[in-house]
Structure formats: structure tokens, C-alpha cells
Amino acid sequence: MDSPRLKNLSTLLLHFLVNNLLLSQAVQERLFREYIGAEEKNVRFSDVPINSSVEFHFLLSFAIDYTDKAPPTPTNGDFRVYWDSDNLSPSQVSAIKAKNSNVKVAMSLAGDTVGDNTHVYFNPTSVSSWVANAIRSITRIVNEYNLDGIDIDYEHFSSDPDTFAECIGRLMFHLKENQVVSFTSIAPYEDDSVQPYYLALWRKYGHLIDYVNFQFYAYPKGTTVSQFLKYFDTQTSNYYGGKVLVSFGTDGSGGLSPKNGFFKACSILRKQGKLHGIFIWSADDSKKANFQYERQSQYFLASQ
Structure with a gap:
């Protein structure tokens, strides 16, 4: 029969585990992410305000498997750096x-366009060749820049959803299994030509994906708080079990803006235990407004 002392120790241990789980969840909800480098507007990491009370992820935009000669053409998974590498260099990452x-x-990875607005297509020659090239080139870039993770942002496709799922899933598996990266994310949005690819990837390899950077700013301008919450619940259902992050753009794009109630929606989600983090597109566009919404977003996350 257990002694009172053992029962007390068991109770203390249970409370310890529960409290640590709650603390872990709270820390996860303080995740802030920001895309940077796509527009080459001379934005540096040091320009962006960083609140020490949040977990902060910079997402370099973009590495693309296209040639850098005009006209840009696909390279079957051979990625090269297209972000502003002068201002966002390996030494600046380390600093x-x-x-x-x-x-x-x-x-x-990828993004919308390359060069003179050429659409970036996911266009593998074969699963095995694309994966082999992607592993080699991405590992090289990760090591050169001392990076921690990858984000998948293909928005145009010349393959079927199953091929996309298999290529990206195998890539993620290798990078995580070999500790090349510590986290991965995907950046889908609501479009019949895009969402099926990411849902196919999620169904088969969702266990390898740490965050869903859902592009809520791809919804129409003038989105209301109630509409935003409905969109969030829909995408949470689509990516069931995943950490779907809320988002807005500082480029004048659509969705729910901070001026129209974004943080009100975040407060509601936080009370419901559904807020996993916030991301912004992008630092390049935010510079002209002195990063006011970066400050506000991080303050909101840190103030819980």
C-alpha cells in the first residue's frame, strides 16, 4: 500500500508536469515570425525591433530553384539564394x-515570382532527382548561413499534389533526420490551385511540419473580425493538429489589418487557447512605417 509520503510526491510530480506543459504552451504562443529580404529594399536584421520576451523567427525570402540568368528557368531542386544577400549575409545572421x-x-523556399515577375513553378523532373538536388543545395545554404529551419512557399505548380507532397515530405524528413534543420513550416493560402497541394503534403507528412504560416492576408481586403475567426477555424480544421499562425501584410494586401481589428481577433483566439503565434509579410514593407506593427505584435504576444 502506498504511503502518504509517496502519494504526496506523486501529486507534486503531477503538478510539476502539468505546470511545465502549460508553461511550454504559453511559450509557444509567444512565437513571432517575419519574412525579410524579398524586395531588396536594404532592410537589415538590426533594423527590425526584437522583443526579448518572444521567440523570434526571421524567414529569409527566398531561396529558389531557378536560374539567375534571364529568362529564369527551373533547375529541378537546385536552390540558390535570391534574398538581399548583401544586407542579409551569413555574418549578419551570426551577429x-x-x-x-x-x-x-x-x-x-520559392515564393511567387523571380526575376522580371516570372512565376516560380514547382516543376520536378522526377521525385528522386528533385529531392537529391534539393537536399544537396539546401544543406549547403543552411550551413553557409547558419540557419535553423526552412519554410515552404511554392504558389505555382507544374506537377500533381501527390508529387509535391512526396518531394517536400522526403526533403523535410531528410533535413530533420540528419539534424540539418530543427523546424519546418509551410505557407499555404486559400486558392483552389494552391491549397490541394499543401493538404496532400499535410495528410502524408504533417507530423514533420512544425508551423503552418497560413497567408490570411490573401483573403479579400475589408475582412471583418468575425470573418477572420471563421477563416481561422476552417484552416485549423484543414490542418488538424497543426499550429496555424495568424498573419497580416504590411504591403497593403488583403485580409484583416491591425487597424480593423486584427489584435481583437488575436485576443479572442488567445482566450480560446488557439493562438500559436503571429507572422508578418514583410519587414521590407514595414520599414517605411518604422516597424510599428512589429512592435505591437510582439508586445501583444509578450503581454499575456
Whole structure:
């Protein structure tokens, strides 16, 4: 028969585990992410305000498997750096991480366009060749820049959803299994030509995906708080079990803006235990407004 002392120890241990779980969840809800480098507007990591009370992820935009000669053409998974590498160099990655222990830096793959507005298509020659090229080239970039993760942001496709799922899933598996990266994310949005690819990936390899950077700013301008919450619940259902992050753009794009109630929606989600973090597109566009919404977002996350 258990002694009172053992029962007390068991109770204390249970409380310890529960409290640590709640603390872990609270920390996860303080995640802030920001895309940077796509527009080449001379934005540096050091320009962006960083609140020490949040987990901060910079997402370098973009690494693309296209040639850098006009006209750009697909390279079957052979990625190269297209972000502003003068201002966002390997040494600057190391410097911002050394200065801020809460900062991690990842790279986002593909994006919308390359060069003179040429659409970036996911266009593999075969699953095996694309994966082999992607593993080699991404590992090289990760090591050169001392990166922590990858984000998948293909928005145009010349393959079927199953091929996309298999290529990206195998890539993620290798990078995580071999500790090349510590986290991964995807950046889907609501469109019949996009969402099926990410849902196919989620169904088969969702266990390898840490965050869903859902592009809520791709919804129409003038989105209301109630509409936003409905959209969030829909996408949470689509990516069931995943950490769906809320988002807005500072480029004048659509969705629910901070001026129209974004943080009100965040407050509601937080009370419901559904707020996993916030991300912004993008630092390049925010510079002209002195990053006011970056400050507000991080203050909101840190003030819980």
C-alpha cells in the first residue's frame, strides 16, 4: 500500500508536469515570425525591433530553384539564394543570433515570382532527382548561413499534389533526420490551385511540419473580425493538429489589418487557447512605417 509520503510526491510530480506543459504552451504562443529580404529594399536584421520576451523567427525570402540568368528557368531542386544577400549575409545572421538569444533564422523556399515577375513553378523532373538536388543545395545554404529551419512557399505548380507532397515530405524528413534543420513550416493560402497541394503534403507528412504560416492576408481586403475567426477555424480544421499562425501584410494586401481589428481577433483566439503565434509579410514593407506593427505584435504576444 502506498504511503502518504509517496502519494504526496506523486501529486507534486503531477503538478510539476502539468505546470511545465502549460508553461511550454504559453511559450509557444509567444512565437513571432517575419519574412525579410524579398524586395531588396536594404532592410537589415538590426533594423527590425526584437522583443526579448518572444521567440523570434526571421524567414529569409527566398531561396529558389531557378536560374539567375534571364529568362529564369527551373533547375529541378537546385536552390540558390535570391534574398538581399548583401544586407542579409551569413555574418549578419551570426551577429543577430549572437546578440539576441531568442532569435532563429530560417529560409523560405520559392515564393511567387523571380526575376522580371516570372512565376516560380514547382516543376520536378522526377521525385528522386528533385529531392537529391534539393537536399544537396539546401544543406549547403543552411550551413553557409547558419540557419535553423526552412519554410515552404511554392504558389505555382507544374506537377500533381501527390508529387509535391512526396518531394517536400522526403526533403523535410531528410533535413530533420540528419539534424540539418530543427523546424519546418509551410505557407499555404486559400486558392483552389494552391491549397490541394499543401493538404496532400499535410495528410502524408504533417507530423514533420512544425508551423503552418497560413497567408490570411490573401483573403479579400475589408475582412471583418468575425470573418477572420471563421477563416481561422476552417484552416485549423484543414490542418488538424497543426499550429496555424495568424498573419497580416504590411504591403497593403488583403485580409484583416491591425487597424480593423486584427489584435481583437488575436485576443479572442488567445482566450480560446488557439493562438500559436503571429507572422508578418514583410519587414521590407514595414520599414517605411518604422516597424510599428512589429512592435505591437510582439508586445501583444509578450503581454499575456
